[in-house]
Amino acid sequence: MKTMSTPWLMRRMCAATVLVLGVWDVSTAYAQSSVKVDERAFVRAAKSSYLAASPQEWQRLFDPTLAICNATGDAPNERQALQIMKREQASIHYPSNGQLMGDWRRGKEWAEQTHGGRIGIAGFADADDPRKPNGANCYACHAIDPAFPQAGNMGPPLTHYGRLRGVTPEVVRATYDKIFNAKATNPCSIMPRYGGKDRLLTPEQVADIVAFLLDPQSPVNKE
Numbered sequence: 001m002k003t004m005s006t007p008w009l010m011r012r013m014c015a016a017t018v019l020v021l022g023v024w025d026v027s028t029a030y031a032q033s034s035v036k037v038d039e040r041a042f043v044r045a046a047k048s049s050y051l052a053a054s055p056q057e058w059q060r061l062f063d064p065t066l067a068i069c070n071a072t073g074d075a076p077n078e079r080q081a082l083q084i085m086k087r088e089q090a091s092i093h094y095p096s097n098g099q100l101m102g103d104w105r106r107g108k109e110w111a112e113q114t115h116g117g118r119i120g121i122a123g124f125a126d127a128d129d130p131r132k133p134n135g136a137n138c139y140a141c142h143a144i145d146p147a148f149p150q151a152g153n154m155g156p157p158l159t160h161y162g163r164l165r166g167v168t169p170e171v172v173r174a175t176y177d178k179i180f181n182a183k184a185t186n187p188c189s190i191m192p193r194y195g196g197k198d199r200l201l202t203p204e205q206v207a208d209i210v211a212f213l214l215d216p217q218s219p220v221n222k223e
């Protein structure tokens with residue numbers, strides 16, 4: 001039986017984690033790891049794990065924003081940061097009805113749903129069914145609804161989000177923009193860019209998640 005080396009396993013595990021989250025940031029993936037590999041080795045390991053991707057889908061993971069973040073170790077200079085934010089802000093779109101807060105009940109569903117963006121081969125249990133709507137898998141990184149049994153800690157806790165911030169138009173807009181494209185305000189954020197063409201969520205889904213976080217009736221904001 002072939003024994004796999006620890007560095008090899010680390011590369012495969014980190015590559016899979018980064019792709020599942022929709023984040024292509026070499027420096028972030030390895031910042032807490034003692035294993036050091038160059039970008040070429042990382043890309044090779046990641047591509048070997050990304051079995052269901054078409055060439056077009058694979059190329060989607062490379063863009064000017066991530067190129068700058070990778071090259072600078074997530075520390076772009078002022079010019080680069082402004083360049084990133086200008087480009088990413090231009091990608092933000094809003095629901096056709098103009099409402100940035102949707103239905104918190106649907107938002108609860110999208111926040112809990114893990115469908116979309118996973119590595120897998122069509123026909124296997126871990127592959128995404130293209131007939132199903134995508135979700136955001138928010139609990140992978142955040143604590144949100146106190147009643148939800150699991151939560152990650154890569155991102156800040158969002159419990160009582162609306163109670164703490166209020167529901168002003170400014171808060172609603174900032175929350176929507178953050179979910180739709182976190183890099184529009186934080187150039188090398190590790191939060192996935194959820195909204196837009198070829199990404200996980202529609203503008204309407206983003207609005208539903210905004211409601212889940214802000215609506216006073218949402219379990220997020222209950223005692």
